Amino acid sequence: MSQRRADIIADALEELVFTGGFNDGDRLDEIRLARQFDVSRTPIREALQRLVASGLAEQIPRRGVFIRQPGPVELMEMFETMAEIEGVCGRLAAQRISETALQDLDAANARCTAAVEAGDTDGYYRENEQFHHVIYHQAGNGFLEQEALRLHRRLKPFRRLQLRLRGRMQQSMAEHEAIVAALRAGEAERAAEALRGHVAIQGEKFHLLMSSLRDAAE
Amino acid sequence: MSQRRADIIADALEELVFTGGFNDGDRLDEIRLARQFDVSRTPIREALQRLVASGLAEQIPRRGVFIRQPGPVELMEMFETMAEIEGVCGRLAAQRISETALQDLDAANARCTAAVEAGDTDGYYRENEQFHHVIYHQAGNGFLEQEALRLHRRLKPFRRLQLRLRGRMQQSMAEHEAIVAALRAGEAERAAEALRGHVAIQGEKFHLLMSSLRDAAE
DNA sequence: GTCAAGATTTTTGTATACAAGAAATTCCAT
DNA sequence: ATGGAATTTCTTGTATACAAAAATCTTGAC
Numbered sequence: 001m002s003q004r005r006a007d008i009i010a011d012a013l014e015e016l017v018f019t020g021g022f023n024d025g026d027r028l029d030e031i032r033l034a035r036q037f038d039v040s041r042t043p044i045r046e047a048l049q050r051l052v053a054s055g056l057a058e059q060i061p062r063r064g065v066f067i068r069q070p071g072p073v074e075l076m077e078m079f080e081t082m083a084e085i086e087g088v089c090g091r092l093a094a095q096r097i098s099e100t101a102l103q104d105l106d107a108a109n110a111r112c113t114a115a116v117e118a119g120d121t122d123g124y125y126r127e128n129e130q131f132h133h134v135i136y137h138q139a140g141n142g143f144l145e146q147e148a149l150r151l152h153r154r155l156k157p158f159r160r161l162q163l164r165l166r167g168r169m170q171q172s173m174a175e176h177e178a179i180v181a182a183l184r185a186g187e188a189e190r191a192a193e194a195l196r197g198h199v200a201i202q203g204e205k206f207h208l209l210m211s212s213l214r215d216a217a218e
Numbered sequence: 219m220s221q222r223r224a225d226i227i228a229d230a231l232e233e234l235v236f237t238g239g240f241n242d243g244d245r246l247d248e249i250r251l252a253r254q255f256d257v258s259r260t261p262i263r264e265a266l267q268r269l270v271a272s273g274l275a276e277q278i279p280r281r282g283v284f285i286r287q288p289g290p291v292e293l294m295e296m297f298e299t300m301a302e303i304e305g306v307c308g309r310l311a312a313q314r315i316s317e318t319a320l321q322d323l324d325a326a327n328a329r330c331t332a333a334v335e336a337g338d339t340d341g342y343y344r345e346n347e348q349f350h351h352v353i354y355h356q357a358g359n360g361f362l363e364q365e366a367l368r369l370h371r372r373l374k375p376f377r378r379l380q381l382r383l384r385g386r387m388q389q390s391m392a393e394h395e396a397i398v399a400a401l402r403a404g405e406a407e408r409a410a411e412a413l414r415g416h417v418a419i420q421g422e423k424f425h426l427l428m429s430s431l432r433d434a435a436e
Numbered sequence: 437g438t439c440a441a442g443a444t445t446t447t448t449g450t451a452t453a454c455a456a457g458a459a460a461t462t463c464c465a466t
Numbered sequence: 467a468t469g470g471a472a473t474t475t476c477t478t479g480t481a482t483a484c485a486a487a488a489a490t491c492t493t494g495a496c
Binding site for chain 3 (some may be wrong): 405
């Protein structure tokens with residue numbers, strides 16, 4: 001695969017950004033990072049370019065590159081966009097999904113429920129992700145799938161914050177069931193709406209996310 | 219702005235890719251490009267990284283970076299995705315669009331019609347683009363807007379091929395009218411469907427695109 | 437003490453040098 | 467002549483060197 005150090009470093013930096021290793025506005029010092037990864041500035045710079053290209057950082061010419069965590073507004077916009085894209089995937093998938101995939105969704109849901117009952121948050125998280133990935137794939141459009149995966153990945157660190165809400169996982173499971181039902185029935189619009197509603201952040205969810213953000217900032 | 223040569227070179231290369239200056243699979247020789255742009259390999263390499271990041275080229279480690287033009291399947295997928303995203307923008311815009319923006323759309327359409335009558339293809343193209351950009355913006359979601367613009371831009375060279383079809387511009391104008399009507403009425407689903415249909419490639423449009431591609435390949 | 441202009445240091449951006457892996461070529465055995 | 471191994475050449479990836487712009491510090495006038 002990628003034997004390039006620049007890629008390895010870029011992956012490491014992305015992971016650091018996602019796991020909160022950086023704060024908004026942090027400058028990514030080339031020399032410090034070079035020492036830290038024990039390489040020259042060259043691969044560091046290429047890695048930073050990748051971060052900038054993926055929107056995780058911003059480059060100001062002759063000034064450096066800075067971490068750019070989305071603020072509340074942009075975060076809401078990203079979640080709304082994700083909800084819409086999931087809706088699109090759902091509508092297309094309703095017309096294209098295979099019987100095997102429907103069974104996969106059922107299986108993922110079963111494992112999800114089991115994880116909820118066992119209080120296994122990580123397990124729930126993993127299976128939930130699997131569930132959504134299957135839907136992206138079943139939209140039958142490789143390009144759309146990649147876009148969905150990209151945004152999904154980008155929102156990963158923030159989605160985690162959502163799960164804290166009391167009873168959220170139970171409600172989420174009920175929504176999963178409804179989604180599968182719509183997909184199985186081939187009802188495109190219903191599937192789209194169910195997925196939009198499932199992913200969208202409204203009402204209580206909105207306030208929860210905001211307060212989580214405040215907590216994380218402290 | 220960006221005084222970085224790497225960015226200037228990246229822009230130039232992107233433009234070259236879009237205007238058909240490269241064929242699929244072409245290797246982007248660092249040394250040749252360095253001579254061509256009269257710089258060292260360093261800024262060339264950074265520019266190439268940007269092309270790779272935006273999906274215009276592919277990098278094979280230790281082998282180089284190669285132009286990667288989308289094939290028929292991927293192109294269809296990209297157009298379908300664009301249609302869906304436009305649909306989403308339309309649905310959101312129907313709920314959020316301002317009166318001023320509606321007038322802008324009318325104005326753009328009028329200029330579009332004038333261009334059609336004058337046989338001014340470039341003018342039509344420009345105003346058509348404007349029309350769509352207004353809708354992206356009126357979706358009221360900056361992130362979604364950027365994504366829409368990105369994909370729109372990526373498809374630009376291929377969209378041009380579509381216009382050749384006899385009477386296509388007239389039909390397109392009628393669709394524009396219907397879209398504005400739906401937006402003005404605030405009918406979200408109707409706006410979404412109108413935009414999806416307007417952008418989607420189906421029936422004759424599909425065959426036209428395929429034959430255009432074949433022609434361009436020769 | 438404050439402010440500003442000049443000097444100094446840092447840091448980015450680019451060029452060049454070097455190392456290592458891939459491709460091309462040569463050369464030999466059959 | 468052909469196939470394949472060894473060598474050479476070429477290219478990418480990384481390190482280092484240098485130039486120019488920005489940031490910081492110093493110094494001096496008020």
